[in-house]
Amino acid sequence: MATKNPRVVGYVQPENHVKLKEYMEANNFSESKALDVILGEFFGVPVPRVASSSTPIAPERIEALERQVAELDERLGKSSQAVMRWND
Structure with a gap:
C-alpha cells in the first residue's frame, strides 16, 4: 500500500x-x-x-454480540428439542 x-x-x-x-x-x-x-x-x-x-469493534459490543449469540443458540436448542418431541 x-x-x-x-x-x-x-x-x-x-x-x-x-x-x-x-x-x-x-x-x-x-x-x-x-x-x-x-x-x-x-x-x-x-x-x-x-x-x-x-x-x-469495541469490547463491550463484542460482549453484547456474544450474549446475543448465546441466547439464540439456547433458543435454537429448545426449538430443536421441541421439533424432535413433536416428530416422535
Missing part, C-alpha cells in the same frame, strides 16, 4: 513487543497504526484511532 508517511524501523525489548502485540489485538490495529497512535499520544499529536483498513 502506498503512503506518504515516513517509514520507521527499530528494535524493542521482548517485553515491550509483547505489550505492543496485546495493544494491537485489543484495538484491532496493525503494527504501524498502533505505533502511530502510541507515538501520537506520547508527543501530543492527534492521530485518528480508527484503523484505515477496518473499524475496530
